[in-house]
Amino acid sequence: MDKLCVLSHECLPGDGPHATIRFEVSKVKGTFLIPVKYLLIYLLCAFILTLGVYVYSWCENPLKITGMYGHADLMFRSLYAALVPASLVALVILILILQGSRGFPWLMFIALWLSFSGLLFIQIAYLRPYQPLPPRTSLPVEIPGRIHSYRDGAVYIEESFAQGAPLVMMNVSGTINLTAGRIETVSDQMVSTGETSLERVPKNPFFHEALQAPPIIRRIFRDFAVISSFFAYTYSKSFNQAVLVIASFGFLISSCWIFGRFTSWPLLNAVYLLFVLRLVVLFSALMLGPDAQELFKVFVPNRRLIDFMHYIFAGAGTALVLWDLIFIPFRRFPENGAGR
């Protein structure tokens, strides 16, 4: 009697033809379902991240964003900000899910690569170019009739931070700490009564601490901004080059899958995968950033710069795949029972 194969490692050649056929069919199905799964996870991640960016942006300046139009506008701009990070987060989640699923490993890898690169390309080429955060947040927050608490003091405004408007300023330095007067000069960075002035730092003097993102999250978003800007720039120069550079970047990211099978301990693998992907994004952002680009121009002609980046990504990805082939073959999934 044929044995019912529930997990891949449970089906052995001796289990009979029906079991083997069912097993192969389920592997094909598992492989071809990867783009669908990826898209679904991506949509979920994009939704959650968009909400996160929207809430953050609204809290930054709650008085400036009001009404249906204001909220809808902010929601769309938050969506643009969340798209690229969402595609990578979705990829990480999918890799973690794929650790125990059935499929043809190499086909799964190719499906993963094409899904990620394709989605990234569509976002860069056809959706609005990535913006780090809605630009309105650069305006400092002001609330009439309230004390605005800044780094070096505080300011009370009766109505607004307009020129000529009354204010009371408290400056922690000096022998006389309070000043009352009218605003003589005001900008996003500072406010002055003529006699005394104060820097308007932080921009949100009410909930600055609550809005302070953990440094690592800030850096990740900044790195995504650099990477996306480079891809958008490449796309504006040449369609083919954009395809190549995005595909090679996708190849490098997908080949990090190897770290999802690094040891026989799934938890450690998951942690390592996150760790390594963070490093890849960090180094990619460093290489695609303006400083590194200036440095590369010394060695590489300007017109070949995008190709150079493409070679680096593809080269690094190939190295990982070769390492994978030699040292960590796909059959060594932890679930295969032969974990390292």
Add this chain to the structure above:
Amino acid sequence: MINVGRRLFLVILLFNFLAYLGFFLFSLIRFPASELLPIYLWQWVFTEAGIKTIEAFMPVTISAILLSFSFFFRASGAAGSSLNFHRIAGTSLLLFIFLVSVYTLLAEGFAPGFRVRLEEYKGNTRFAEGSLKEGDRLFLQNRLEEALPYFDYYLSIDPDNEEVSGRREKAAADLELDREDEAAIQAKERTARRSEMLNQDAAELTTVAQEHLARRDYYSAHYYADMAMQLDPQREDARRIAAEAWNRIKESEFSREARETGDLFRRKREAYSQLNRGNTIQAYYLFTELLREYPLDRDIQTFSTEALQRVRQETFFIDETEHVRPVPGRHSIFFLNRSEPELREFVYFNRFVSLGTLAYAFDIEFLGISPKGDLIYHFTVPTGKILESDGTLIMLKSIHRSIPDLAYEPVYLEGSPRGNPSNLKSLSPSITEIPGYSMTESSLKLQYFHELLALRTGYGERGFHPAAVESELIVRSMRPFSLLIFGTLSIAIGWALRARFGRRWYHVPLLPVIPIVVFILSDLYLYASRLLQLYLLLQSGFLLSLIVMLFVQALLFTGSLILLAGQSTHDAA
């Protein structure tokens, strides 16, 4: 199996102990030498490590649970073990309730106090360094008597500082030397005068005595005549002058007694009328002087006590602040004091020291503007005493106990007092609320939960956005739930991703990566949670956002329990 709860507890305890050790070393390396005196090194390191350990309690505990279930514990079916996952989970959930209680106690019962202590170390350092600077300045100007108290202030905080002790001793010695020199000069002068007199003969001294008698200086006349008699006991003229001078002295003493009685009556009447007219401070000084001269006079005793009581109702003594000055307090207090509807009155205290029901403020400023922004008044005063009696009152005048000219009272930089000039002003916040208006960074974190609740009611009235304190309240209320949710989730994840196929030696050096990633993920969760509750708070108010956040926590906890329930008991199917 029976020991699972104990084993898990020990692992969690070990992880937190290691975290404390790590933070201890980190704090030792990062000691802010520019902000703190060296005497605070160990106190600061211990306290800072304690705060950091409490802050990191959640990720450290989660890492411990995750590793226990993923690496240390084995399921039934595995070699050498017969653990039943459901029973492990049950024991662990009970343990979590205990951990949540401990965490809440640490975070709400100890952490704010530890943070206040760190602020105090910094405040004490600022005060000590300021005192030393002032002491040095006065010392260089040779104002030794004034310099000494400043050195004493410094030494009250850093008593083992040999350098400053040496400086103080030198100042004290120099001062003593100056006094000795002065006394020596005076003694020298007296000796010179005496020897000059001794060189005179009896006749000359009798002439001098006669001259003094003619000038009605009877004491001197008696003195010189007496000296002449000592040189020549046979001189009758000297004896006569001495006798006459003595008679005159006796007569004048009788008349002085009569005069003094009249004078005492006049002074008592003057002091009493001052007290009656409400000039209590003048009356106080008059009665104090009288009491010093006539300590047994019943009238003076009664009315000086009355004067003192009345003085204490509108002013305080400078020496009270001298005792409080070295006590650590909170800095940069600033708030809107709503005393009249058509007035915006702003209050600033550079330093605020609370002693329970009374408090002292230093370097005070009051500034009043109209709703249109026109400046009405602005005054400063060095010290103030804050009391609670039918509301909060601040006394702005301080006087010396015995020197009437030495007093501190408001100095108007702009404008003048509104209405009757008064040295008493009412403050809208209570003494316990005032520290909450400190403008130093993260000042709300220094408040206990009940203090935050008290602060919430008047926070908007004092010119601040009420959401700031409400947000802190919600964040703190949600903290225990986060531990519960993450703890349950970490059992499920740890078990699902456990090392099924044996543990390898190379896993061990890789273990530290897991807490690092857990730290980042828990930071991300707490950040997202903060954003969500702030959004809800600003959109729908405190109560609704609290309810929604509780609902979200309940939902997440349910989700984590479902995930936990979905785990298999055994390694093999």
